[in-house]
Structures are given as C-alpha cells and as structure tokens.
Amino acid sequence: MDTPKIEIALTVNGVRHDIAVAPWETLLDVLRERLHLTGSKKGCDQGQCGACTVLVDGERINSCLALVVSRDGAAITTVEGLAEGGELHPLQAAFIEHDAFQCGYCTPGQLCSGVALLHEGRVHTREDIRELMSGNLCRCGAYTNIADAIETVLDRQNAGREAAE
C-alpha cells in the first residue's frame, strides 16, 4: 500500500525522536526495531502477558496494542529509563534484593508496571498488589517475590511519608 509514512514525535526516556512511521507500526515495534530499546519485550503481542508494558505520559499500557501513530507527542518511559544517573530505581534494587525473577523475560514489564503501581497510590493490601499486577504474567512463577519487592518499596515509601509528617 502506498500510504505515506507519517511524521511523529516521541520523547523516550527524556530524548526526543522525530520519526516517520507507518500506520500499522506498534509502539513496541518502534521502540525495539527503530530506537533499539530492546528492554521492552514482545511476549504474546496480544495484550495478554504484559512483557511490553511501558509508561506513556506516566501511565502503564501494553505497547504491543498501541499504534504508535496514535501516540504522537507522547512521553514514553521504558525499563531503560527507570534508573537515574547510574542509580537503580528503588524497585529495581528491591527486585534484586528479593530475587524477583528467574529467566528475566517478564522483568522489564514487571518493573514498568510496578513503578506505575507505586505512583498510582491505590494499594492498601497484599491482595491489592497481586490484583493490580495481574496484567503481568511470569512463566517462572516468581509472583511471590515480585509482590515482596513491591511491598518492600511501598513500606519504605510510606515510612518516608510518615517521617516527613
């Protein structure tokens, strides 16, 4: 088909990219194949596994189901953008501390999803963590340790907040 490519702008991990895309290109494919940010994984490519989870304007979505052209102008954070100045994000550190992965394939999606969950502020119980992380599957079954890692960071966040009050 002779549809001309469409010029869009994406800010990915703080860096602006002006690129021409076809209507059928997904955000995941553009991140991986065009911008060479291969941290975001293509697991099912159907919105069922969560391995492709990234933050778009601060909200977690499945990048495999997003036509990139419809996200023109968005600010994207991928797993590559979570650490700051060589310092791991607290959730990344907690994943290591709690051994929250085995093969690691789902980990970038788990991390992006978990970071969003920490910002959303809707977790009150352990069950909330499991429910609100249910969009990220782990074939190795590291769920317990993933929930532990998230709980640890949440507890530290809450302790920090209480100390500040």
Add this chain to the structure above:
Amino acid sequence: MIRFDYVRANSVAEAVTALSSPGTRALAGGTNLVDLMKYDVMKPRRVVDINRLPLKDISERESGGLRIGALVTNTALAWDARVAKRYPLLASAILAGASPQLRNAATTGGNLLQRTRCYYFYDTSTPCNKREPGSGCSAIGGLNRIHAILGASNSCIAVHPSDMCVALAALDAEVEVVGPQGVRTIPFPEFHRLPGDDPQQDNTMQADELITAVILPPANFGRNHTYLKVRDRLSYAFALVSVAAALEMRDGIVRDARVALGGVAHKPWRDNEAEDLLNGERPDETTFRAFAERLMRDAKGQGHNDFKIELARRTILRALMQAAAGTPQNQSDKVIR
C-alpha cells in the same frame, strides 16, 4: 498485520464523515481493534483516529446523573470520585475486568464495542458466522465451554465479553451516538443485540455512527449492590458467569431490583419480568432462589457449557445475598462471601 490508511479526526463531524467511507473503523484505545487486526479478524481499509476528540470528560447532568465521554478511559471512570461514590457497582465491574494496563488504554466507547472472545471468531482457519456471514458456526458442536446459555441462535452462540456493560445494563444507562443525521440516544437494552440470523451485527449502531457518550441516570440503591464475577482464574480472565445486582430497599422490602448477567449471552442479559418477582418481597434466600430459577428457565447448554446453568443460578443467588446484605464483592480480595 494488514496494511491500511490512517486519518486523524479533529472533530466529531470529521470522524463521522470519515466513517461514512466503507471499510473505515474508529480507533480509540485500540486494545481490541489492534488485537483483531493482528489476527486478520478485522481488516479495515482505513482507521480514523478519534483520540484527539473532546470526549474525555465526565460531567454532571441537570437531572442528577452523569455523562461519560466516550474517550474516558476505563481507569479514569473506575477511579473517578463521583463514580466511586454514586455508581460503585460500575466502578467495581470495571475493576473486575482486564488489567491496569488495558484499562489505562481502553475507553468507555470502545468497551461497548468489544468483540466476542469466541475462539472460532479469532481463528480465521475455521468457519464463523460472526466473522464470515454464512460460513457456519464452529462452536455449535465444537468446543463451547465459554459460550452462551441464553438467547443464542442456530447461527451463533458467542457471548459479549464486557464486565462494564453488565453494570451499565443494570444501571439503565443510555448510549449517545452521532451520525450524519445527528445525535440519537439508545437505551442500553437496545444497544447490543442477540445474534439471530445476523451475528455479524453486535449492536444496533450504523457503520457511520460514533459513540460520543454514555449517560447514567441517578441511582438510589446505596450499598445494596454487587458485581460478582466467576472465572477460570482469580484475575485477568473473562467471565464464565457474572452478575451485576442492585436492590433499592425500603423498610426491609425490595422496591426496585435490577439484575444483569454477563458471560451467558450475546449481550448483557436482563429480564424485567423476572425482576418483578423480587419487587415487594423480603430479600431472603427463598425469593432469590425462585428468581434465579426463573432467570434460567429458558437456559440451554451446548454440551461443554452445561455447567454454566447451575453456576449462573448459584452466582445469582450469592450476588443477591451480597447486595441485600450491603456487602459488595471485593475485587482484590477474591474470597466470595
């Protein structure tokens, strides 16, 4: 994925004009359309991107209800303070469905237009009347564990997959659509349709119409509601059976009962005559059992899904007990009490 043209609409009028061209589909969150396009189940020649349209607000209506813009995401709707306070049944149903990632992208209008998750609809190597009218139904006599027990036809036994729509059916919502002839409002029971001989038609919208809003009338059932969803795993799965129940109670008597079922039919299932059995009655197990029996009176299994009939009876009973007690199902703590 197939190749297609892309156009971005800057106004509702532009979107409607674009939709009048054959083979054009509206793109909002894309969580279902893009999925189906990857499978070659839906093959639009062109998509019109409606994400820039000003349909992202939830606003008060003078009559006391809410108007929800078609592009309000499932997340924004479920966690909206007004919705959580006045329509907790709706918030609960939304949170029972999909995952946070999908709810962040999926929109109110798109949720209404979800296609069935029948395996044969998705599998382009098999006949399916919904996908290819006239080709036959592979689910009848095939694998049909997830399929309809009410309102099915000889052409199609698919079910509508939405949780949100089950709550909207119970809430007597209305759907506002805009087309070349202007705006019209469709009562929720008339929005989705039964398959009959035209299972390719999920709803009563025209191809050149666009959903602009969902209208919620005022609701007066306080805490006497629940959304109870039964599925194969605890989270992130479609309903085998779900029940949205709301009871308006006065002096210990049910004054107005609304019960909608999900996972059992081609549309959210309501039976107003059966609901009348509850009105004026005490909210007890005997009454609820008789009601569940009546709702399932014409239920028909297809073999693998026979279990759904008894499952539906029990889920209806349990949901009504929860609603009567004012103890709605918690969507994180999945223990059914």
